[in-house]
Amino acid sequence: EAGVAQSPRYKIIEKRQSVAFWCNPISGHATLYWYQQILGQGPKLLIQFQNNGVVDDSQLPKDRFSAERLKGVDSTLKIQPAKLEDSAVYLCASSLEGAGGQNEQFFGPGTRLTVL
């Protein structure tokens, strides 16, 4: 079974530039998550999709971050314009919503963003 795919793996940009990350979840997984992991911290949820609808985006800085999952499969996360404090690893995860909500999430390798 293929895992969660993410690209690119690394990205270096200058502040005020824009950047986009792509995620392809495990086939059949209805729920997709984007996390931000700053160095030395645990992952923090940015946005959660159920199929192509947003479940929770309360921690997404909407003035600069946006995300979409148009066909309920793969997803893109965009930052425009980027700030120095956006330097982090962006992790995508997916889960299969089974009975009882046993929310085991499977994570991709992440995209490491450096903003100069």
Place this chain on the structure above:
Amino acid sequence: AQSVTQPDIHITVSEGASLELRCNYSYGATPYLFWYVQSPGQGLQLLLKYFSGDTLVQGIKGFEAEFKRSQSSFNLRKPSVHWSDAAEYFCAVGERGSARQLTFGSGTQLTVLP
């Protein structure tokens, strides 16, 4: 809102020694609990999980964890550490409900000495 505390930022053990990583959580009901491991440049891999039932949970790579409701803890243990266990370990609590989100602790970095 739920929260997770991992009080040890960094732990160093010798290869072959036993290991215990601490995790305390705050949640209004019985939570879902998870331990993930992250190696450099890698995503998070699930070690084990607790949903209900037996409070001693067995995971992959010889790890186990014990859910103690009275202490709000879910400590991770391994009787004999291998050099390949060096990594960062994250404890997480999951909601029981429609959102089913995970809240992670800040992680414990494990160094294994030869």
